[in-house]
Amino acid sequence: MTATSLEQPRTRPFAWCRHSLVLARRSLAKTARNPGPIINGIITPALFLVLFLYLFGGSVAGSTAEYVQYLFPGILVMGAGLAGMVSTGTAINLDLKNGVTDRFRSLPISRVAPLLGSVLADLVRYLIAVAVLFALGALLGFRAAGGFGAALAAAGLAIAFGFCLSWVTVFVGVLVRSAEVVLAIGFISFLPLQLGTSLAAPVETLPGWLRTWAEINPVSHAMDACRALLDGTPVGDSVTTTLIWCAILFVVFCPLAVRAYSRQQ
């Protein structure tokens, strides 16, 4: 036994937790150094908010003051969804390509710690995105009629939905060759996924084929649920439906992503 090997760190309990936190910190340090992606993720929903509000506010709801009440909850869901759709998927993909993942795999840490770390950091980014959007909403006249608790619940639901949806992107990020492809897939899916919803107007008012899609689209349900929570109107089964969708997305794509990530060639 060499003298140096005595200095080998002992394995301590909850190592995977600590390692995930170290890697979450790394991911956040990168966001702090290069905030471009998170700013994009906030500006896109913010732009849609302002644009839709002043374009359609008058015609859809009679006034912008009333329309912001309808529009904002959907924007919130879009913000959380986008934050999750871009970050972890592309980050994991870059790590795989740059060999950083190989470095992690040669270390005595849990195989999924890098994935968990990145997703944990995403949660922080969701919080930032949601907080900024709430501030912008308030500036444009949005009031949460349902009260503070309901607003928290809506934020939580939007984040939970974004989190579960992000596992789809993580899975794609592990599978495809380049970060550009991950981004392209994100952009292409953005239109049907985020706009083919009840975002701008109730699904009942949409034309036939779009209405069929929007009624199926889980993002619609999440938007409806957040809207009802924020408005303080009856939520019906929208919250349950959203949570079921969250569970489905998570249960299917999380194991797929983890398996694809941790498999050895």
Place this chain on the structure above:
Amino acid sequence: MSEHGFETEGLAKSFGKVTALDGVSVAVPRGQVHGLLGPNGAGKTTVIRILATLLRPDSGRASVAGFDVVRQPGRVRGRIAWSGQHTSVDEELTGLANLVMIGRLLDLPRPRARLRAGELLARFGLEEAAGRPVAGYSGGMRRRLDLAASMVGHPEVVFLDEPSVGLDPGKRDELWQLIRGLRADGVTVLLTTQYLEEADALADAVTVIDHGRVIASGTPAELKRQVGGHTIVVRVDDPADTGTAAAVLADVADRTPERSSRHELVVPVAGAEDFFEITARLREHRVAVSELSLRLPSLDEVFLALTGAPGTTANDPHEPTKAA
């Protein structure tokens, strides 16, 4: 505890139709530096990646510090350091942040991780660049950071895949010092290289592989003897003496010497006895020599003889392309 630093037995690995390894067996005693040589595509990287638990072999067995790489990968990872053929550091983080992160992943407390990172940055001449993102580093700096990253823990076995690629000569000397230092500390090192002089200078023993098979192994000196005998090189002071010298060489070696330049003659000989005989006869004939040597083939020549390929790649900037 195993007396082997690492060991493989009949290692095989295919990628689709490509057979990368076809039964590679290597055993390296603890504390030795071992060179893994072979032309491009021979399977060197594949061997290293299997030993570093990054790749699973199709068949065969490999163990590191006594632990099986497939059944006990966690134990193996706790004892090794790996630096890949292509650097694997985080481009967006600073050099310091990269090393601190790895220290933290190795369960060093934050102050210790920072201390260790500082030490390594100094050792690898990266102090000034420590606070800059890696994206702005030169290739050589990146390589050095990558090596530093693999040294954060205190490994028992170190795998270095072409570690000197991209380093300028001064920095390469430092790398050599580092590897010798590791050896002095009792660390086992496996190093792949295209620079045969590097293996010659550092390795206790080498294994030459080609097409996924071991084609030769032994100490550099053994390989040289295995491939070819000694050669005598005579360089005369006065070109007018070349004729006399050639006659002496031809007589002793029983072969016509080759004239490699205006002043220089080369002839293969049976061994040291011939050398002394030639020395004596040259003095008898009063031939003034400026150089007189008995030498084994260079590892480059060994490599060429074994694989039929030059030891360096066509796109190697340090060596002009040679026909295979």
